Structures are given as C-alpha cells and as structure tokens.
Amino acid sequence: MTHAPQIKVPATYMRGGTSKGVFFRLQDLPEAAQAPGEARDKLLLRVIGSPDPYQKQIDGMGGATSSTSKTVILSKSAQPDHDVDYLFGQVSIDTPFVDWSGNCGNLTAAVGAFAIHSGFVDADRVPDNGICTVRIWQANIRKTIVAHVPMANGEVQETGDFELDGVTFPAAEVLIDFMDPADGEGSMFPTGNAVDELEVPGLGKLSATMINAGIPTIFINARDVGYQGTELQEDINGDPKALAMFETIRAHGAVKMGLIQSPDEAATRQHTPKVAFVAPPRDYVSSSGKAIGNSDVNVLVRALSMGKLHHAMMGTAAVAIATAAAVPGTLVNLAAGGGERNEVTFGHPSGTLKVGAAARLENGRWVAAKASMSRSARILMEGWVRVPAGQI
Incomplete structure (x- = not known):
C-alpha cells in the first residue's frame, strides 16, 4: 500500500499576549489553501491537530486550549494606507471546525512583528531604532488596528522588562490601538x-x-x-x-x-x-x-x-x-x-x-x-510545519 508523503509549509510559531498560534504568509500556503474554503480549513485543522476526541492535540501544534489552538494568515495589504492584511482562524479542538467570525486581540501583538520580518512594511517606514508603526487591516472584522513595535539596531525588539499577567517571562512592550472598535x-x-x-x-x-x-x-x-x-x-x-x-x-x-x-x-x-x-x-x-x-x-x-x-x-x-x-x-x-x-x-x-x-x-x-492596551510578543520557532498530504 502506498502512503502519501508529508508536505512542509513555511510557518512561524509565535506568542502574542497570552496566546500562541501558527503564523503563515498567504503566498506560502499550498495553492488550494490560498483561497478560503475546505482546503484551507483542512490544512489548518491538521496543522493544529484537530479534531481530537482526546482533546490534547498531541498530533499537531495546538496546545489543547482556546488560547493555543489558533492560526494566522498574513499578506501584503490590499487596503489603502495599510501595511498588512491579518486573517485569524480559531481552530476547534474536538470538532472539524475553523471559526473565522472574529479577531484574536492577543495575537494582534505578534502581527506587527511578523509583518516587519516578512517585508510587508515598506523599508523606509521601519526605523533602525525607536518605534515602527504597523497599520493592520483585520480582515475578519474589517477594522484597522495600529501596532507600535519597538525596534533596536534594525531588528524587532522582543526582549524587555514589560510584565504581562498570564505570561511567565517579561518581554518588550507593544502598544496596540484598536481603531473604531465597535462593529457595524x-x-x-x-x-x-x-x-x-x-x-x-x-x-x-x-x-x-x-x-x-x-x-x-x-x-x-x-x-x-x-x-x-x-x-x-x-x-x-x-x-x-x-x-x-x-x-x-x-x-x-x-x-x-x-x-x-x-x-x-x-x-x-x-x-x-x-x-x-x-x-x-x-x-x-x-x-x-x-x-x-x-x-x-x-x-x-x-x-x-x-x-x-x-x-x-x-x-x-x-x-x-x-x-x-x-x-x-x-x-x-x-x-x-x-x-x-x-x-x-x-x-x-x-x-x-x-x-x-x-x-x-x-x-x-x-x-x-x-x-x-499593552501586550508583548515573541517568535518561539520558525521553519516549516509538516502535514500528511493525504489528510488535507
């Protein structure tokens, strides 16, 4: 019997606020998953390790809580005066379901840093030192969010002394402004x-x-x-x-x-x-x-x-x-x-x-x-996630 090999997809595992999630660039997803629909949902479910009747997500990147069963897809913004389009998928732990109905405010703190790392923010707007203002279009709720990301020596500053209850270790402070936060x-x-x-x-x-x-x-x-x-x-x-x-x-x-x-x-x-x-x-x-x-x-x-x-x-x-x-x-x-x-x-x-x-x-x-509000964010791991090709 022939079994399909695993495929690998470029991804970054990040903490944002009191949540963790797997971050993708839209262009790095398999072609079928670059558009909304069943192929995308199946891929993200398998990456995270859902649905899992044991509710542990042992065979995936999820941590078996709502705070750690999360995915993010980012792309260069198609909106005027924005840097990055941010799409959030909340992955159910025990059912085959990805909820696209809302935003994750915690992971928003990591979006700005990922956007800078990925080149979505124009280089002339990224200071060597100081604060980089990243203009985020939150695609789930169609709202603008502004992240103020600290920079040091041309790199995103991730370490610092800002303490956030719910996160064990201190890190650099990221100020987040949710513009016009009311829906509709x-x-x-x-x-x-x-x-x-x-x-x-x-x-x-x-x-x-x-x-x-x-x-x-x-x-x-x-x-x-x-x-x-x-x-x-x-x-x-x-x-x-x-x-x-x-x-x-x-x-x-x-x-x-x-x-x-x-x-x-x-x-x-x-x-x-x-x-x-x-x-x-x-x-x-x-x-x-x-x-x-x-x-x-x-x-x-x-x-x-x-x-x-x-x-x-x-x-x-x-x-x-x-x-x-x-x-x-x-x-x-x-x-x-x-x-x-x-x-x-x-x-x-x-x-x-x-x-x-x-x-x-x-x-x-x-x-x-x-x-x-103030949050913090940090890259935990970067490289590829692997998923069995025959299961997506």
Missing part, C-alpha cells in the same frame, strides 16, 4: 441599550450588557449566576453544569444581538460572541499565587472562550471591557463604580490588566474612536 458602522450596542433583560431557559431574566467592541461580548453580573468574580479556571471548567449554563447564556445572547437566528446555531459560531461575568473589586489570589487586593483593580471580570473559562483575558474581550467601562450605566461600568472613565484596571484569573477607551454620544448613539 459604530453600532456599539446592537439592541440600542446599555443594559437589557435577557431571557435564558432555566435562569429566567438576567441583566446583560451586549456590546460589539473588539469582539461581540455578553456581560452579566457574577452574583446573578452564583459567582463572586474571583473564580479561577478550575472553579468553572471542572463544572459541566456551569459550562452548559454559560453556553446557554451565550447562545440566547447571540440571538438577541442578531448574530444568529436561533440558539441552535451557536454551535456553528463558537468563537463569537464571548460571555463574561463582572463583579466589584474584592481580594483574591491569582492562578500564579499572586495576591490581588481590592484596591489594585476597578472591576473583576471572568470570560469564557470556546466553551471554557479563559486563563487570563482575550485581547478582544479586553477591548470590550474597556469600551463598556467607558459608557455610564453598563454592567461593567456599574461594577467599576459608575461614572465617566477613560481607562480601567480589571482583575482576571491570572492577575490584572489596564486598558483604555474613550466613548462619546453622537446623535444619541454611543461610539468609540479607539481602545488601547
């Missing part, structure tokens, strides 16, 4: 309300802030579902009933936001929307053993990604947190103490994060010009 012509609140009543089977009516900023996100109060906002991963991910409850909330919130027509469709849109719960500050101990005092943060937030509580915070959800905190009366804003604010420090399972956003009323509708 500035419709930040798809229902038109800062707070809605969300009818959820088995739970009744829940207060919810549903926002399109960074990524569609449903915020609920921790106390309304029996939590304090200090929970760590094992408190949620080890409880099948809790996970099922949050998925039900997510599905019904997605319908209310107009993202899907019926709750059953949520299974085909796993990456978005996110669901998160918020609470006022209180003392807790992070997953690393770090003590977080109630005076260290303005608000506590826990968020789920791909059906599990995230170990830190998704970058796009951090944008949603910053934007919601800037709008008086949202659940995030109220949990943070209310009033007007243009930045917020929130507590998450791995520690804290400071994010900023400015929101304003225009013709009776809330809009945001940008949201900002």
Whole structure:
C-alpha cells in the first residue's frame, strides 16, 4: 500500500499576549489553501491537530486550549494606507471546525512583528531604532488596528522588562490601538441599550450588557449566576453544569444581538460572541499565587472562550471591557463604580490588566474612536510545519 508523503509549509510559531498560534504568509500556503474554503480549513485543522476526541492535540501544534489552538494568515495589504492584511482562524479542538467570525486581540501583538520580518512594511517606514508603526487591516472584522513595535539596531525588539499577567517571562512592550472598535458602522450596542433583560431557559431574566467592541461580548453580573468574580479556571471548567449554563447564556445572547437566528446555531459560531461575568473589586489570589487586593483593580471580570473559562483575558474581550467601562450605566461600568472613565484596571484569573477607551454620544448613539492596551510578543520557532498530504 502506498502512503502519501508529508508536505512542509513555511510557518512561524509565535506568542502574542497570552496566546500562541501558527503564523503563515498567504503566498506560502499550498495553492488550494490560498483561497478560503475546505482546503484551507483542512490544512489548518491538521496543522493544529484537530479534531481530537482526546482533546490534547498531541498530533499537531495546538496546545489543547482556546488560547493555543489558533492560526494566522498574513499578506501584503490590499487596503489603502495599510501595511498588512491579518486573517485569524480559531481552530476547534474536538470538532472539524475553523471559526473565522472574529479577531484574536492577543495575537494582534505578534502581527506587527511578523509583518516587519516578512517585508510587508515598506523599508523606509521601519526605523533602525525607536518605534515602527504597523497599520493592520483585520480582515475578519474589517477594522484597522495600529501596532507600535519597538525596534533596536534594525531588528524587532522582543526582549524587555514589560510584565504581562498570564505570561511567565517579561518581554518588550507593544502598544496596540484598536481603531473604531465597535462593529457595524459604530453600532456599539446592537439592541440600542446599555443594559437589557435577557431571557435564558432555566435562569429566567438576567441583566446583560451586549456590546460589539473588539469582539461581540455578553456581560452579566457574577452574583446573578452564583459567582463572586474571583473564580479561577478550575472553579468553572471542572463544572459541566456551569459550562452548559454559560453556553446557554451565550447562545440566547447571540440571538438577541442578531448574530444568529436561533440558539441552535451557536454551535456553528463558537468563537463569537464571548460571555463574561463582572463583579466589584474584592481580594483574591491569582492562578500564579499572586495576591490581588481590592484596591489594585476597578472591576473583576471572568470570560469564557470556546466553551471554557479563559486563563487570563482575550485581547478582544479586553477591548470590550474597556469600551463598556467607558459608557455610564453598563454592567461593567456599574461594577467599576459608575461614572465617566477613560481607562480601567480589571482583575482576571491570572492577575490584572489596564486598558483604555474613550466613548462619546453622537446623535444619541454611543461610539468609540479607539481602545488601547499593552501586550508583548515573541517568535518561539520558525521553519516549516509538516502535514500528511493525504489528510488535507
């Protein structure tokens, strides 16, 4: 019996923020995978090691969590005044599915560096020392992101002393600006309300802030579902009933936001929307053993990604947190103490994060010009990934 050999595809394995993913240049993909469709999805699934009923992704590059089951495809931008087009694919761990419905804010921190390394940024715009401003077109959500990448002696600076909770080692700081972060012509609140009543089977009516900023996100109060906002991963991910409850909330919130027509469709849109719960500050101990005092943060937030509580915070959800905190009366804003604010420090399972956003009323509708946060990024490995030719 003749078996097809493996093929090799140029790739770079990168950490961005609190996530890791496999990065590709579009032109390096096999020809059939250079266009959206089944061939591309099959390739990325096999690269990552999905679907895996054991949920370990042993036979691939994935790390068996939503934070490490990620792929990125980059190309020279076709958009005016942009350097690079950034397409993100969230790969399901146990089903044959790649979700293209949203962005990964954490991996955005690595896009700028990859774009510089790949020659997507014109050489005359890349300083030998200082900051290189990389203009990113986020193709999933059709938004502009600006990454401020530090340079030293003509090379991307990756090492430094910037510490990011959820990442073990310090690195160079990368400032990210998410421009006009609200989806759909500035419709930040798809229902038109800062707070809605969300009818959820088995739970009744829940207060919810549903926002399109960074990524569609449903915020609920921790106390309304029996939590304090200090929970760590094992408190949620080890409880099948809790996970099922949050998925039900997510599905019904997605319908209310107009993202899907019926709750059953949520299974085909796993990456978005996110669901998160918020609470006022209180003392807790992070997953690393770090003590977080109630005076260290303005608000506590826990968020789920791909059906599990995230170990830190998704970058796009951090944008949603910053934007919601800037709008008086949202659940995030109220949990943070209310009033007007243009930045917020929130507590998450791995520690804290400071994010900023400015929101304003225009013709009776809330809009945001940008949201900002600091991240870091680093190349972990570069070369080729190999996949069995007969399985893609």
